[in-house]
Amino acid sequence: MGKPVAIELKNITKTFGQKVIANKDVNLIAYKGEILSILGENGSGKTTLMNMISGIYFPDEGQIFVEGQEAVIASPKDAFGYGIGMIHQHFKLVNVFTAAENIVLGVNDGRYNLKKSKAKIKEICDKYGFNIDLDKKIYTMSVSEKQTVEIIKVLYRGADILILDEPTAVLTPQETDKLFDILRNMREDGKSIIIITHKLNEVMEISDRVAVLRKGENVGVVNTCEVNPSKLTELMVGDKVELNINRTEPKNVADRLVVNGITCYSRDGVKLLDNVSFTAKAGEILGIAGIAGSGQRELLESVAGLQKLQSGEILYHNPKTGSIENLRDKTPMQIRNLGVRLSFVPEDRLGMGLVGNMDIVDNMMLRSYRKGKGMFLRRQKPKNLANDIVDRLQVVTPSVSTPVRRLSGGNVQKVLVGREIASSPKVLMVAYPVRGLDINSSYTIFNLLNEQKEKGAAVIFVGEDLDALLELSDRIMVIGSGRITGTVDARTATKEEIGLLMTKSEREREGDNND
């Protein structure tokens, strides 16, 4: 490579406490005018490494060189001094400020003059092809717009090295394309761009080189044009992983959950679900696809008794008694008392599904602590269950009395899913069950879902990765802006088909406005 070096890491090591080695002897070079992907499973130390470059952590050992000179980066401010800017996964913006105000915030370049600053921002926008209304307040913005503001903010501060942490996780395919165009423009301009990701297709699409991290170590840097996804996967996980999910034909299919025309509004009167009807059948997996925030959460919470509905009904066909129960307007407690075997793995694992500060045993009790007479808890059964789940799902934890917040994301999810299927559910709802999980954990979860399907549960699987949805589900229902825009057979449908359905309601709405 004849390109000049932008930043070089030498033997960077970072540990947390004595046990956790986040990065070990990492050597890495990023050139000017290139896009470098940092690929790795969750917990492989990608974000920690980048946090050291951007001044959030300080390395225990090793050196960082910026343009050939050794750099000491002890704070994000130092990092900006070296022209390093990071765009975090969780945006750090002031909600009540406008885009322009957020961009100039904290930049000390003489007197505060928004007009002048705006001209400078405009220049940046035109140069790289950003499209944004600078006077728009952050709280009225979409996720993609917020991200744009973050990127402009970093550029405005004169960053030459941009680090993006999982930038596409929150974007639609179209928005991702737009982002990638901008990143390419920046590369042409000689910026050095580092993206952290675990999506292989994006690595292949955007980057010039890929550095693969595994367990905190740099296991290889390759030119993207010389590799293929399966080679990268191999590098990432160490040994080859079977990528096929074993999908069996549904057996003994019967209606289990029939939802008829449910509608609900948010507190501000926004329609979250609009006349949603569907049937979840025993013995099959019903996938739900859609852009994040299209009503998936409300849909599941309605069934779980956590969402107030304005209209419609949710009918549960009890396989034992043959009776039909309407779950609408019932509390989770009442639903359970009706003998409805409903399990729910919510999207927010530690904020809803589990209690982070409690240990695994106490988390096992969440659903069942009321069992048994008297006012005292019985911890023996939950303890057995905890041990069982730790063994069977290979949860990595010091013991069952470790607070779950200290486990890694994949292990947290195993604990949660393990608990939810322990009650042998007849309806199992899972929301983004593999989000943030490494490949091995993901497959553990997928296999558990398949197992439940074979046992005759009606599985409802809300996902974001269309590949996984297409491979795992029997039918896929697509939701857009709170409406069901279509249901397809997962065995024959294509990604494009689903992608079109995902944006269907948006386009219809735009059509309405034009009339």
Place this chain on the structure above:
Amino acid sequence: MTDTKKAKHHREPWVHIVKRDDLPWWKAWLIRISAIVIAILLVGVISTLLTKVSFLEVYEVMIKGVFGRLFEGGSTTMLWKFLQETAILLCLALAVTPAFKMRFWNCGAEGQALMGGLASMICMIELGDKLPYPVLLGVIFLTSMLAGALWGVIPAIFKAQYNTNETLFTLMMNYVATQIIKYYVYIEGGGSNTIQPVAAGNLPIIGDNRYLLNVIIVAVLTVGLFIYQKYSKQGYEISVVGESQNTAKYVGINVKKVIIRTMIISGAICGIAGMLLVAGTDHSINTNTVGGQGFTAIMVSWLGQFNPFIMVLMSGLVVFLRMGAGKVADTCALNASFADIAVGIVILFVVGCEFFIRYSVKFKHSNKEVKA
């Protein structure tokens, strides 16, 4: 930019703050105990500087202020006073703890205890000669708990129904309680601002130790609350609601019910504290009966990390310093605020040392660790 780049070329910063793994319990306690020792030494140094009394003498005065001449074969009066004050403070701290575990910031222990005390007072005055003694005691006990619970449950109902701010609400309820006491004293005391001690309905004295019953009642409460929080279903619900209301709703816990129930318990224990003060100690009431301990109790609860047994130690420590430093101030003609300063120093150290338990401080790249 090139300027800044060059300017940034300074050395690596002196210290780094690094998050630790969980320390073994004995190491954590070693840090905590050393913090307390250092704080007490500092109190001694400050006292010496202010009073010119020699360093060791300060502690002598302090210990005498707390235990009297006990160690010279003297009476146990002062010791009992120490135990009594510790018990009352602990009782109030126990009362606020379940609420705090639920993240319901009950700042109304003062008022809830006052209302409990008022209930005791009214029973003693109005029913003292009408009911047989054991029945009277039972009535006093129940009404005090009810009065405290009532004062605690009002903010809880508003919190549960309308999500009002409980901190402000409970604080305001304190003022209402104080004014009610003022009014009652005005009526009962015939305008003299004091109620003469009432002989009826006093808690029984075991042996010749006036405060033994108070201490026993609080000891039972301590063990009871520990078991309640750790082993009961209700205690578990409190933890879940405190950690995450979303999780609580998700598993079907009735959050409103838990908030109201817990505040009834919290208020009722405050009511007991009020009863111990009125029927068990003063046999009278005034607006200063609780004397701000309802607020000190909040701190004790936090310092004890909501664990009743650690709270025993913490309330003992606070009372020891308050009494001891009070004596120092007395002997050396210092302002009475000296006691507050002493307590403040210790608390600063106790709270501050938690930082060193959670983080370690590393100097440069050497692996030396500095602990408190």
